[in-house]
Amino acid sequence: MSAQKRFFLFAVCLIFSAWGLRAAGRSAKAADSPSGQVRAYVANNKAAILQEFAGLLSIPNLASDQENIRRNAARIVSMLQQRGVEARLLELPGAPPYVYGELRVPGATRTVAWYAHYDGQPVDPAQWATKPWTPVLRDGPLGEGEKEIPLAGATGPFGDEWRIFARSASDDKAPIMAMLAALDALRAAGGSPSVNLKFFFEGEEEAGSPHLQAAFEKYAGVLHADAWLLCDGPVHQSRRLQLYFGARGVTDAELTVYGSMRVLHSGHYGNWAPNPAMLLAHLLAGLRDPDGAIRIPGYYDDVRPLTAEENQALDAVPAVEPQLRAELGLDWTEGHGQSLSRLIAMPAINLRGIESGHVGAKTQNAIPTEATASLDFRLVPDQTPEKVRAKFEAYLREQGYFLVSEAPDAEARKTHPKIIRLRWGPGYPAGRTSLSLPFSRAVITAMEGASGTPVIKMPTLGGSVPMYLFQQMLKAPVIGLPIVNHDNNQHAANENLRLKNLWDGIEVFAVLFARLGHDWQ
C-alpha cells in the first residue's frame, strides 16, 4: 500500500468516525459505529425483512408475463413509497414498466443512481424442488441433508447459511430488498444518506433489455445522476465483496439445421439422408475448440488489451479455482489452466442448449428432421453485437449454408442444398469503467473503510449487464456492486439467496448511502 493511499484511508476514517459519533449522539442504543448500528437493526428485524421479501418473490416475474410483471412493479413502487421515496412507473410502449424512485437529501451535492432489475429468467418447473414463485426457506443448500423451515410466521433465529429459494431470490430482487431495508436501517441508526438517491429498476433485463436504450433516451433528464451503481450479479466465489468495473456484452442466437421434411427410418435411409443433428455437431465443433478458444477467423481482432492497472487488479483476485472445482465436481476446466477471472475477461461462445430427435425412453431408430442449437456470445471491449453477428454468419456461409429467418418451405429447399434458420436475440456491447476515476475511488474507500478489508476489484464481470448504456447514453461512470452468493443457481432451477448475503448487502448499501457523499473527493 502506498503512503499516499495510507493517508487517504486515514482521512476517510476520520470522516467516518465523525459521522459515526454524530449518529451515535442521536440514539441512546447506538452501537460503536453506523455499521454496527445497521447490523444491530438488521439482527433485530430479520423476520420482518424476510416476510416483505417473500411477498415480493411470490409474484411471477417473467418479462413476457405482462400482468404479473406489472404486479411486481406496483409492489415495488408501494415499497418505495412506504419509505418516503417519491416513486412512479416510467412507461415505454411494449416494455414492462421501469420503477423509478427519488430521495432528495438536504445539503447533498451529488446524486447517485442505483440500478437493479425485478424480472427473472424463464423457469422449468419440473426441475425445481419446490415451485419457483413459492418462496421456501431451507437451512442450507439443496441436496446436503437440508431441512425446510416454514417461512410464514418464522421468528428466528435465522442461520447465516440458511437460504431462501425462489426465482429471482438472488437475480435480481435481492438488491432491491436490500436497498430498501438499508434505508430503514440507516434511519433506525439515526443516520441519513449523504447523496441524493435515485432508484431505477428494470423489468426485462433477462429478456436482453431490448428497450433500455429507448428508456434512457426518453427519460435522460429524470435519470440524470453523477454516477451509477449497478446492483446485479454475485459476489466473489471467495464470498468476499467485489466491485466490477465492467461487464461483458452479450448477444444470442438460435440456429436450426434441416434434414428430410419427414422423419425417416435410420436403417432404410441412414448414410444417404442428411442427418441434421450430425451436421449441427460439425458446425458447433468448428465454432470453438473443446478448451473454449473460438475458431471463427478474426474473432479476437476487436479485443482491447487490459491496462496495467486492470492486470494488477486481476493478479490480486483470490484463487478460487480449487474450491470451485471441488464444489462443481470438475477435474478439468477450459482455458488451459488460466484463472477464471482472466478467462471471463475474454470473449466466449456458450452452447446453451441443443435438441434434435429423441434420447432416453423416447429414442426412435429414426433420422431427425431438424436440429436446433442455442448459443450465447459474451463480448468484451471493443467487440459489438453487429461485428460478432457478421463474423458468425460469415462462418456459417463458409460452411456452405444458406441463411434464412423462417423455416424453409419445399421451394426454398429445392434451391439451397444446406439451410440454416438463424434467429438473433437482442444484444449489447461490453462496458468498462476506469478504476482510477474519483467515483471509483470513493466507492472503494467507503467499502474498505467500513469493512476494514480490501474489496476485490474486477475489471470486468463475466455476466452481462448493459453498463455501456449508462456510459454512452447517461454520460455517467458506472460500477457494479453485487451482493448475492455465487452459488445461487442463478438462471437455473432452485435459485436461492444465502441469508448472510442479504444481511451483508443491507449493511453495504447503508454504508454507501451514508458515506459516498463524504468519500467522493
Added chain:
Amino acid sequence: MSAQKRFFLFAVCLIFSAWGLRAAGRSAKAADSPSGQVRAYVANNKAAILQEFAGLLSIPNLASDQENIRRNAARIVSMLQQRGVEARLLELPGAPPYVYGELRVPGATRTVAWYAHYDGQPVDPAQWATKPWTPVLRDGPLGEGEKEIPLAGATGPFGDEWRIFARSASDDKAPIMAMLAALDALRAAGGSPSVNLKFFFEGEEEAGSPHLQAAFEKYAGVLHADAWLLCDGPVHQSRRLQLYFGARGVTDAELTVYGSMRVLHSGHYGNWAPNPAMLLAHLLAGLRDPDGAIRIPGYYDDVRPLTAEENQALDAVPAVEPQLRAELGLDWTEGHGQSLSRLIAMPAINLRGIESGHVGAKTQNAIPTEATASLDFRLVPDQTPEKVRAKFEAYLREQGYFLVSEAPDAEARKTHPKIIRLRWGPGYPAGRTSLSLPFSRAVITAMEGASGTPVIKMPTLGGSVPMYLFQQMLKAPVIGLPIVNHDNNQHAANENLRLKNLWDGIEVFAVLFARLGHDWQ
C-alpha cells in the same frame, strides 16, 4: 434375359396355369387365374379386412407394456385359430410371447415359415395428428388436403391411395393381417397352400429382439422349416415389390458427457467451466464426417465385399433418388452421389437424438450440466456388435474419456477429468442369403410369374431384422419379403399403411402359399 431363364419362366408358367385351371374348375365364379380370383376376393372383402385390421391396431403394442402386448398376442392367436391354423403362444421368461401357428398341408413336402412382429416403436403422442392406437382412415397422406373417412361401418369403395393411420399399421402388423387374409382369399378362390406353413410372430422386435436367440434355442424343433420368409420393412420406393436377401445388423448406444454438477451462469463461468454439449459436439463430429463416412480407425476392416451377382442386382435397382429428394425436400444427400441402395449396403452410424440444456422458449443463459446423444450403428457382414462396440469405446478413450455405466458421483469426478456414461442396447450382426439358392430362385420365380414383372432384388435391406439368427440357429435360408409402402412414417409419428399395399400384400402372400411348392426346384 438368358435363354435358360426364359425357358425356366416358361416352365413355371405352365405349372401355374395348370394350378389355375384346377382352381378355376372348383368355382363357377372363378376369374382367369388364381391371382385374379384372389384379387376379386380382396375387392369384395375390403371392408371386412379393414375392420379386422383396425381391431388389431387398436391394441397398444409397446414391447414394454406387458398387459397390452399379451392382448395383442391373444388376439392374433384367435385370428389364426379362426382360420383353422393350429395356434398357441411360445413363452420365454421375461419376453413378450411369440405367437406360433402351424398349417399342415396334405401332400406338401416342404415347410415354409413366415416371420413378422406385432410390437411397435415407442410413440410421442404430441407429434401425432390423431392417437397412435386409434386407427384412422384418410383419403391420402397427411398434409396434402386429405379427408378423414369414418372407419366404423365404412363400406367402400376404398381408394387405392387411401391410408390407415396407427402405430404398426405398417411396421409390422400389416403383414400379419395380409397373411391371414391371403389364406381366406386362397381358400375362397378354391386353392390351398402348396407347402406346409408355419407362422412365427415376435413381440419385441422394436426393442431389439433381446430374447429371439433364446427362443430359437428352446423352440428349434417347433420352428424347424426348409426356409423362412421375413415379412418386415417397406417395398421399394418405386412402389415395386422387392425381395431382400440380407439385412443390416444393428446395435445402439446412449452416451452422456458431464460438466459441472450444477447449472452455471454462462456469463460468470463461460470459458472456464466445461460445456458438455460442446464436448459432445466434438466427439460426434470426430465420429463421422458430414457425408456419413465413419472416421473411427479401422471401422471398415470387417466389411465383406459384394459379390458380382449382388453388384448386378444393385445395378438393376431403379433410381429413386430424384423422386425421393423431391418428396423429402432434400437438395443434398450424404455419400457423394452414390445410390441409396449402395449406401445402405455399407455400415452407418446414425445420430438418433441429442439433448442438452434448453432451446426455444425455455432457453437459459446457462452452461448445461450434461449432454446426451443416442446413436444407432447399422452393421453389414462381417461386422459384429462386439467388434463395433470395441472400436467405438476405443475411439472414446482415445479422446480422453473414462467410460462408466452409471452417472459419476463426486468421488469419480475427482479422479477422471472427462467422463462418459455409455450404455449399449442389445444388438445383432447382419445376415445375407445367396441370390442363387434354390429357395431364392423359387421365390423370385413365383412372384415374377404371377405379376409378369421383374421383382427388385436387394442384396441387403437398410433396416435391421435379425436374419442372421434364422441362418445361424435354425439352419435355414431366409429372404425378406416386405409389402408396406416406403412412405409410411415407420418408427415416427403418424405411421400409416397405403391401402393398395395391403391388397397387393394379400395377393403376393396368396400366390406364394399356392406356388412355392411347385416352383421350388
